[in-house]
Structure formats: C-alpha cells, structure tokens
Amino acid sequence: MSLAKRIAACRKQAGLSQEKLAERMGVSRQTISRWETGEARPDLEKFEQLCSVFSVSADALLFGAQSQAQPGDLEQPGDLEQPDGREQSRRAKAHFRMAAAVVLAAAGVLLVVAALLFALIESQQPYQTWYTALGPYASHLFCTWRVWLLVLGIGMAGAGGVCITREYRRL
DSSP states (O other): OOHHHHHHHHHHHTTOOHHHHHHHHTSOHHHHHHHHHTSOOOOHHHHHHHHHHHTOOHHHHHHOOOOTTSOOOSSOGGGSOOOOHHHHHHHHHHHHHHHHHHHHHHHHHHHHHHHHHHHHHHHTOTTOOOOOTTOHHHHHHHSSTHHHHHHHHHHHHHHHHHHHHHHHHHO
C-alpha cells in the first residue's frame, strides 16, 4: 500500500472528510486530495501533523508497519506489507543460490591454484628432464592431467562468478 492510500485510509478510519482534515491541517482540500492521489506528498511538518491527527507513528504512515508502542487498527491484517510465505521462500532460494554460486566460484579458484602448484612442484623435480618447447613448468601444466584441473577450475570459477553477478543484480 502506498503512502497516498495509507493517508486516505487513515482519514476514513478517523471519520474525517477531506474538508475537515484540511481545516485541521491548515491546508486546502485540494492539497489533501493531491496527497491521497499521490500527485504530491506532505512536507515534513505536515507529515508530523498528519501522524498527530491520525494518532499513528511515522513508520506506520510511511511503511504501513505497526509499531509495538502504538498498536492500532489502522489497517486490516492482510494489508500490512510484511513478507508472506512466498516472499520468504523466494528470499531463501535467492540466498541459497548466492551461497551455492560462492561455493562454486571458490572451488573453481582452488582447482586452478592446485593445478598451478602441482605443475610448479613437478617442474622443480631434478629427475624430471622431459619437457616440450613450452618449458618445464608449462609442459607439466599443459601436457599432463593437470590441464584438466586447470580447465575445470577456470570453468567453475567463471560459472560461479556469472551466477554471483546474476544473483546480485536480482537482489
């Protein structure tokens, strides 16, 4: 529910017409009408005055939330803008997808680091004298099973990064 609708609901609940509210507030009826249609918003002083006239807290009028200090019958229970079960489920799924994407990216980075370290360690061994024109390090990285670790790690890290970016944009 928007601020404009909450102002109108509070006015109706208080049993005031737009004219009566305008008199109490010291503004014109057209001003009240513009507030209730959303064409304009009350300034801070008038907003405080509205809260006082309606006997509601500022957060109740702005966001539709009932404060515990002032429990009132401002809105029907179904009108409150609290997340329902579907919204909570959507948020839980989004958090799970984000966590899974972070784990995927981290695992990919670990595989890349492992492939590079294995190749470095093997290239430093004195009894290993074979290597291609790429040199000992690159030969141990690209001409052995370590290349698959490297490719898999790069793929996982990239996929995790894409998922993280996508989920971040959704939030």
